[in-house]
Amino acid sequence: HPLHSEWTLWYLETDRSKSWEEMLHEVASFKTVENFWSLINHIKTPSEIKMGSDYCLFKKGIRPMWEDEANVKGGRWVITLNKSNKNDLDNFWLDTMLVLIGESCDYSDELCGAVVNIRVKNNKISIWTANGNNEEAALEI
Template identity: 35%
Template sequence: MDFTAEKKESENNSANNPENAHQTLDSSSPQLASALDSSSKETEERQSRELKAGLHPLKNKFVFWYTRRTPGVRNQTSYEDNIKKIVEFSTVEGFWVCYCHLARPASLPSPTDLHLFKEGIRPLWEDSANCNGGKWIIRFKKVVSGRFWEDLVLALVGDQLDYGDNICGAVLSIRFNEDILSVWNRNASDHQAVMALRDSIKRHLKLPHSYVMEYKPHDASLRDNSSYRNTWLRG
């Protein structure tokens, strides 16, 4: 979906902000199949309501989160406490309303994380949607990170990346000497999906050949308590 033409007409619309719970179910259970059917039905009903209201529904509902934390070793409890939900949206109009009011990366202090995740998925390694997955990591100089972050956000919200159903969300990590973009996926063991996501990210960001992408499973992050060190794969 192309968002550029929709920006102006979004200025008079506002985004909703209800809380939503995420239910953990075994992947082989009948309950999961029932939950997926229910989720699909709810999505169809939501999109139907938004179309009737003259809006442009997105395929997925998204949530922006914000983390401002003290530098040092990651502590799970304190990290979860520091994650703040900013706003959620499910239409093109709702996206532009909230995005136009978000602070730009260049104005954010270090260390800060901006998270954009599908509704029902928390930006945590331990979340049931993330725990078997991992993330592609790209490091940027601070002067260019804002542009690449915006391009990534538009591709994610517009469902333009390959294997979109396997994507959980994206993170921009503001650090002292660089900024880091990461795209999280559900299944680190699906090599085809992992590599297709890498190629799709490169294509949509028009990533110069000099940039190196690194991949790290979340279970490895849990073991070494690090988001971006000791990556497993470079491409």
């Protein structure tokens, strides 16, 4: 079952001896529902990855960095999650990915991607948008 857009999953593992771009690794791209589930079923969940690491899911061709042309004028919504419940983290991340790849909201074209950050104090999930000044789209998202 084809998706409207092709998506790329990235993994960032913190290593202070490397530049940010050197730490960012493209895991895989997919453009079907079946390939999405195949990927998700063969990688670690966010609660299982190394502290300081990130997963990033972005439309193919958009790199998960503010300097990317698609993100320069964008914004992001950030959800901070309590570290006590790992299931919440994994479920919220899965729900976020499904919303992105399903592109079923009115402003799906505004969505660039999402990031889950695994940190010592709190984990975060952020949704990145293409236009931070589009108030109507921001409220819908």
